[in-house]
Amino acid sequence: MKRRPIFLLTVLAFGFAFLYVPILSMIVYSFNASRLATVWGGFSTKWYAALFRNDQVIDALLLSLKIALVSATIATILGTMAGIALVRMTKFRGRTLFSGMVTAPLVMPEVITGVSMLIFFLLLGKWIGWPEQRGFTTITLAHITFSMVFVTTVVQARLVQFDRAIEEAAMDLGSRPWQVLFDITLPVISPAILSGWLLAFTISLDDVVITTFTTGPGSTTLPLLIWSKVKLGVTPDINALATLMVLAVGAGVIVAGIVMNRAEARRLADERMAYRTNG
């Protein structure tokens, strides 16, 4: 493979242009002075200023962050438990159903999850009087349910390649099984748990469809606010909001990527050192 694959590299360049031109165009037009969102009328940052004065946007952002924090944390706890159960506890009653319930939400169209959640909450409200109204609680419950399975997938993938010899050593040294879990297993898989949490957090922060079905009066998350505005067309203030969100997420992902790469490199170096001193 000494020849440079010209065709492939051309497609790669066009592919990246395809992926990034729409986002870049949106960013450029967020600095558009014109009220007409798609006609250039000179440079301006007025839409950003308007954004920071808009209480509606700030309230929605805070609500979204609150829901994402709570739901990602609970989803990570439940999802990690499910991952451990599926990889480590090979025999328990109803395991097939359990693994089915962990996979199904991954392929379930969001509309169906949303509709089923809404019917469930409405009937529950009718039968036992709770939830009286939909809002923060129902949105959070729904988000936990569909994001925990993503955490499970990440944790499962990590546990499968776990070196069980360390766990066995701890057992031989007299640790109880749950102590091994807390002292050995969880610390070792903690990077996977962290990326599971990040995944759950972004999924929750980004969700529109399931949230539209589980929200109630007065509970407008940021995606719902954007959704209701975007349905009416392209506006410069949404361009500005979108730019800020894209830049924030982009920066977050890049920083997380660098940190994880470093941690991974350090872990590999440590392992190599350990082998060398032992061998």
Add this chain to the structure above:
Amino acid sequence: MGRVRQWFDRRGWSDVIIGLPYLWLVLFFLLPFLIVIAMSVATKTPTAPPFSFGGDVPWINLESYARLFSDPLYARAFLISIMNAGVATVFCLLIGYPMALALTRVSRGSRNVLLMLVILPFWTSFLLRVYAWMGLMGKSSWFNAALTDAWNWVVPVDWAVRSLPMMHSNFAVILVMVYTYMPFMILPLYASLERLDPTLDEAALDLGSRPWQVFRDVTLPQSVPGIVAGGLLVFIPAAGELVIPTLVGDAAAPMIGRVISDQFTSARDWPMASAVAVVLLVLMVVPTMIYNRSQARAEGGR
């Protein structure tokens, strides 16, 4: 206290680890899902909640299913969904495959950066990625103007247009689907292509194959699992998509996700919405099972 401690030590801890997520999923996933299945055989009533169980056969009323199969609106919506998702999957493959292959050919250092660039859009808001295209496809945008110029330059003068009607069409839906789901195609393809042994290519070249023959006979057959995985990761969510068709699609030719949502919210016909949902799920289960089987076979083969 001692009893609890003993129970926890012996098996309580594992009961908790299995039991809590189990209970949660039964309560908030399985139960709502079973309610939807039950709802699909209920009867629509003007009460609140708008359904009752009754009809010709006690408890089971198949009217919604009968309507689903007799009213062409539903068949059409299913057909449009499958077509849009299918075409989008094919285009994702046509663009994503060479991109994934190219990613395996660049140097290690730039590969990590480029992979990050593929994943990055996946982390940014889905809604905003759809929105970005609304800005590009609108009648007065620079992108539409550029395409219109290109179009007018190519076609005869009689066909010239002032702007291309891109928004609110199946074309727009497919384009945005290809855009938003592209990472789902590239990543599994890259994963399967990266594992291939480059010496096989060299061997084939040494034995006199032309590069495209090497691709056809060596690379392509070995990457089939990646193609299947990527294809399903694009096709399944695309077929049930609600956001894209609502924002850029043709309201007169709705996709099935839109039909479910409309039946539920504006028509207040819970049984009909549920019946459509059940049929859509059955249609999704088939490709998923094919995928799981091919996954199992691939893992068994290794």
